Structure formats: structure tokens, C-alpha cells
Amino acid sequence: MDDTPATGLFSLAELRPDTLTGLVRRSAALHRDPRAHDRPLDGRAAGVLFTRTSTRTRTAFTVGALRLGATPVTYGPDDLQLNTGETLTDTGRVLGAMLDLLVARTAGPLADLRALARAGRLPVVNAMAAEEHPTQALADLATLTTAFGDDLTGIRLLYVGEGNNTAVALAHALAAVPGAHATFASPAGYGLPETELKTATRRAGTTGAVIEQIHDLGLAPGHIDVLYTSRWQTTGTRKADPDWRESFRPYHVDRRLLSRWPGAAFMHDLPAHRGDEVAGDVLDGPESLAWTQAAMKLPSAMAVLEWAAPTPH
Structure with missing residues (x-):
């Protein structure tokens, strides 16, 4: 797998083919042996923000973070001050000061996830946007x-x-x-x-x-x-x-x-x-x-x- 430091995952169109292939092969390897890792996220805080319904993706990222050693911090659709008018930029700055990465499925477009990543200077994983999953x-x-x-x-x-x-x-x-x-x-x-x-x-x-x-x-x-x-x-x-x-x-x-x-x-x-x-x-x-x-x-x-x-x- 390409080991270039990641800034997040927004669209597969932005991944090099060798990076995409590496992620697929790593997924299959962890499917065969769920213990084939050394808890590489130990001590990290992983935000898991879902403002849309989810069964598989939300459970997968929450459990996945736990198994890799991270502490998941979960947010539902009514949990953040975005609901009271705080801007995406301000929210991103706050989350970036406290979290190591963010997994997000929001009601908005992919541009919202990019805005959170830029403002917070933290990796954001697109857990489904209107444009792409x-x-x-x-x-x-x-x-x-x-x-x-x-x-x-x-x-x-x-x-x-x-x-x-x-x-x-x-x-x-x-x-x-x-x-x-x-x-x-x-x-x-x-x-x-x-x-x-x-x-x-x-x-x-x-x-x-x-x-x-x-x-x-x-x-x-x-x-x-x-x-x-x-x-x-x-x-x-x-x-x-x-x-x-x-x-x-x-x-x-x-x-x-x-x-x-x-x-x-x-x-x-x-x-x-x-x-x-x-x-x-x-x-x-x-x-x-x-x-x-x-x-x-x-x-x-x-x-x-x-x-x-x-x-x-």
C-alpha cells in the first residue's frame, strides 16, 4: 500500500490505484484474521459523526476504532452546536483541537466534509455523502x-x-x-x-x-x-x-x-x-x-x- 500520509478519504477518484488496491487487500486480510494488527490507534480519539441513519457503517467504524485501540467519540444528529447555528468552520476548528480523526456522514454535500477537514486540520473519512459512498x-x-x-x-x-x-x-x-x-x-x-x-x-x-x-x-x-x-x-x-x-x-x-x-x-x-x-x-x-x-x-x-x-x- 502507498504509505503517503493520508489527509482523509473523500472520494475514491482521488486515490491512486495502488493505494486503493492496498486498502482492498488490507480489508480482506483483516476479514480473514481480525487480530492481524498491533492496535495502531492506541491512545487516539476518533470522532464518529452520523447525522443520517446507519446500521453497518456506523457500527463498523465504532467497533473498528475500538479494536484498533482508539477511543470513539460518537455524535448523533442532535448532538453538536451546528444545530444552534455554529458554523462548519468553527465546529471543525474545535473538533480538530481534540480529535485525531473524524468519520462523518452528514446531511450535507461532500464539500461540508472537506470544510471540516480544512478548518480542523484533521483527517476526515467520508462515511457517505450525497455524491459518493x-x-x-x-x-x-x-x-x-x-x-x-x-x-x-x-x-x-x-x-x-x-x-x-x-x-x-x-x-x-x-x-x-x-x-x-x-x-x-x-x-x-x-x-x-x-x-x-x-x-x-x-x-x-x-x-x-x-x-x-x-x-x-x-x-x-x-x-x-x-x-x-x-x-x-x-x-x-x-x-x-x-x-x-x-x-x-x-x-x-x-x-x-x-x-x-x-x-x-x-x-x-x-x-x-x-x-x-x-x-x-x-x-x-x-x-x-x-x-x-x-x-x-x-x-x-x-x-x-x-x-x-x-x-x-
């Missing part, structure tokens, strides 16, 4: 190594559903994998943001990967290794079209759809809404890696915390 994609790639081996060169993945922050993170992650082929299939108007797609495509051009977007499942590749979906209603968002479910219905993953690609694994970032984006017998079926993905959130959080924590003086 980078730690999810790290856990996803680590999960893929359990099924396909450490070398993911040439992996072929089809993502179906909304081009949300999970999809954005996957696009940036797979763009860094040599020869990867990622197809994102979404209803028209619900795809990956154009700027994110362009950024991922540019990186893919340097690694031999392919990142593409379609709005018709009839155009999906004939061979894939993985079929991936996510909930249709992204956390904290609403859709303007009252009939949006009709647009998404063709993207429902059931046995019939999965049978188009015999032997393909199934992935879901959870939480799942059985009957919407996925049928229960697929989510809980033999092809499903969803529960490995969920378990992988903890070792991936530990890998990110190790990497992001500043070197003690």
Missing part, C-alpha cells in the same frame, strides 16, 4: 476478492438500479482495476451523474477498464461475473416523479433476471427492500454475497482508519 466500494471490492481471488483484473460487473452514491463509488473503484468492465443500467433520468461518469471513464482509460452506462437492460452484456443492485430509494432522498416505481420495475432482480447470467454472483449494499429492487430468494440465495459484504464493512473500516490516522509525533 467510498467505504462501501472498498468493502465491495474486498468482498469480490473472497469470491474471485486477490487479482480482480478483468472482473465484469453489471449494476442495475439508481445511479446513487454507491454506484458512483463503484464506478471510481472499478475504473482503477485493470481490464475491469462495469456496466451501469438505470432508468433514464436516474443514472450516474455525468461529471462522475466522465471522471471514472478518464481513469478507466489509463487502466484498460471500461465504465459504461445504459438505460435498457436489453443492451446489458451477455457475460458478467457479478450482478449488483442497491435500494431504489437512496437514504435521505426523495424522487420528484410520483410514478418513479414504474420506471424502476424492469430493474427488479429476481430469479428470472439473474438466470440471464448463469454462474454470476449477486451483490447488494443493504439495507434491502425485498420485493422492490430484489426478491428475497435472490438476496438469501446461494449466489448472494450480500452478507459477506455486510461483514466486510468492519475490516474495511479498520483498514481505512489505519491508513487515515495521522502518524503520532
